[in-house]
Amino acid sequence: MVSDMDKSGAGAYVYAKASGMLAKSFVGDRALHLFEAKSISELWTLIFKTEVPMMPEVLLAKKLEVEAERKFLSDFTMLLGCYSNPEPVSLALLQGYEYTNLKDIVHALIENKTQIPDLADLKNFSFLHYDRWPKLAEITADTPLAWYDKIPSRNEQKDIDHKLDAQYMLSLWNSVKKIPAGERQPVEKLIKDELIMQNCLWALRLKVYYGMTKEEIIPLLVPLFDSSENDLLAGEAVKLLDYEIDNHDHWADWKYSSYLNPYVPDEIWNLDPRYVQQKAKIAQTKAALKLFHQHPFTDCVLVTWFKIKQYELDCIRTAAEGLCLSVEQSDIKNFLGMED
Numbered sequence: 001m002v003s004d005m006d007k008s009g010a011g012a013y014v015y016a017k018a019s020g021m022l023a024k025s026f027v028g029d030r031a032l033h034l035f036e037a038k039s040i041s042e043l044w045t046l047i048f049k050t051e052v053p054m055m056p057e058v059l060l061a062k063k064l065e066v067e068a069e070r071k072f073l074s075d076f077t078m079l080l081g082c083y084s085n086p087e088p089v090s091l092a093l094l095q096g097y098e099y100t101n102l103k104d105i106v107h108a109l110i111e112n113k114t115q116i117p118d119l120a121d122l123k124n125f126s127f128l129h130y131d132r133w134p135k136l137a138e139i140t141a142d143t144p145l146a147w148y149d150k151i152p153s154r155n156e157q158k159d160i161d162h163k164l165d166a167q168y169m170l171s172l173w174n175s176v177k178k179i180p181a182g183e184r185q186p187v188e189k190l191i192k193d194e195l196i197m198q199n200c201l202w203a204l205r206l207k208v209y210y211g212m213t214k215e216e217i218i219p220l221l222v223p224l225f226d227s228s229e230n231d232l233l234a235g236e237a238v239k240l241l242d243y244e245i246d247n248h249d250h251w252a253d254w255k256y257s258s259y260l261n262p263y264v265p266d267e268i269w270n271l272d273p274r275y276v277q278q279k280a281k282i283a284q285t286k287a288a289l290k291l292f293h294q295h296p297f298t299d300c301v302l303v304t305w306f307k308i309k310q311y312e313l314d315c316i317r318t319a320a321e322g323l324c325l326s327v328e329q330s331d332i333k334n335f336l337g338m339e340d
Contacts (some may be wrong), residue, residue, distance in 0.1 A: 005149060010082045011297040018079060018292075018305045027312050028289065034319040035329040040064060050062040061320045066300045070121065072309050073097065077123040077303060086125075089187060090302040092175035094125055099168045102145060103127060103161060109134060109151045144171065166222040169195055173224065173233070183298045186291045190284070190303065194230070197280045198222075199237035200256065207245060214241040245271045256280070284309040 026034050026047070036327050037043035042056045044050075053060060076094060080086045097120040116133040128145070128285075132138035137149035144167070152160050176184065176191050180221045199221050206220065208213040218227045218241070223234035231238070236255050243250040248263040251271070259279035261272040288304040288311075295301065322332045 007085060008297070010084075011301070014082050015301050016294045018083075018301055022073060022292070023306065023310065025309065025312050026315060027285070027308055031312070031315050034315055036334055037319065037323065038197050040320060040323055043316075043323065047316060049270055058324060061324050064320050065317050067116070068313055072313050073120055073122065076302075076306060076309070077125055079305070080125060081123070087299045087302075088175040088178045089172070089191070089299055090306070091125060092172045093303065093306050094122055096121060096168055096172070097128065098126060099145075099164050101130075102140070102148065103164065105133070105139065106151065106157065106160075108134065110154065110157065114193070144158075162220060166193055169198065169222045169233070170224070179299050183295070185301070186295055187303050188299050188309070190287060190291065193287075194284060194307075195222075195233050197237050197256070197284075199234050200240060201235040201273060201280070203240060203275050204271065204276060206243065208271060208273055210302060214238075259283070281311055281314065 027320040028306055033046060034043065037046055039146070040060045041052045044052045044060065047064070053063060055063070073094075080094065101119040104117045104119060106116075114134075116130065118131065127143045129139050129141065129143075132141075136151055140146050140148050145164075145225060148160065173195060174186050180185055192296065203217050203221060206217045218238060221227055221234040221237050223231040225231055227234050227238060229235045229238045240251075240254055243254065246269065248260070248269045251257050251260055254260075256276070259276045261269075261275035263269045285308055291300055292304040294306065295304075318332060319329075321327075322329060
């Protein structure tokens with residue numbers, strides 16, 4: 001077990017290092033610079049400060065997104081590696097990518113691919129056995145995902161993906177409970193709000209895009225205890241299932257009503273899940289930025305840094321995709337809640 005002195009020293013180093021990284025990141029006002037680039041090549045130079053690879057812009061955009069994610073994960077694993085025993089909540093956040101890796105592996109196996117797909121590199125923080133490709137049961141053996149030992153049919157894959165999502169969400173929540181009581185509150189609130197919103201967004205997509213009923217959606221939520229309006233993680237999602245998606249007034253009392261797409265009098269209004277998702281991301285990132293500086297040398301530093309940099313990665317992807325699709329950058333910035 002790392003001593004208090006060792007952990008304290010590592011915490012001070014990590015906070016200083018993470019602060020320096022954030023100062024150079026495209027977050028806050030600096031995020032606007034991403035949307036001033038006129039080409040993918042210009043965006044590459046802005047982000048990486050390196051020579052632009054010689055390839056078509058469409059391929060360069062894909063490479064840019066892959067490299068941005070690789071850099072994000074590399075930086076986070078470096079910070080995490082400063083601790084002899086990283087805290088469970090930081091590990092749980094990172095290992096969300098492990099669950100995505102497994103989905104990609106299974107998809108490749110269903111498609112009879114002979115090569116393992118490109119996966120997120122979690123360095124020595126991985127728990128899956130990637131070297132045992134293509135044997136799924138051996139890849140997941142002796143891990144929290146050991147139950148996933150058979151390649152599903154295409155019809156089964158959706159249900160199993162939901163089971164993976166539920167397991168990850170609950171493992172993240174349980175990891176929060178392992179933070180010392182005196183340091184837990186800010187991280188607990190941040191993670192709780194995120195998990196509640198994940199349930200809400202999932203419910204909104206199923207309700208708006210697929211026209212599913214309340215009875216059909218409730219079993220697909222991820223509750224902490226039960227799928228009732230009082231559940232800590234699923235309650236808000238259950239409540240919104242009674243609201244009409246084309247009646248703005250119905251949503252006035254919803255906890256996250258400030259995230260709704262605007263209502264214009266005398267115009268038809270329909271709830272837009274993408275708008276709600278973006279507003280939620282902005283609010284969560286602002287909260288993370290504030291907490292990062294309020295709670296130095298605690299578990300909150302790595303948790304908030306992770307969430308802030310994830311949003312930066314979202315902005316990088318949005319900027320790249322906007323350039324590829326020739327979307328007006330002013331429209332993208334408006335959607336992201338940014339102002340010149």
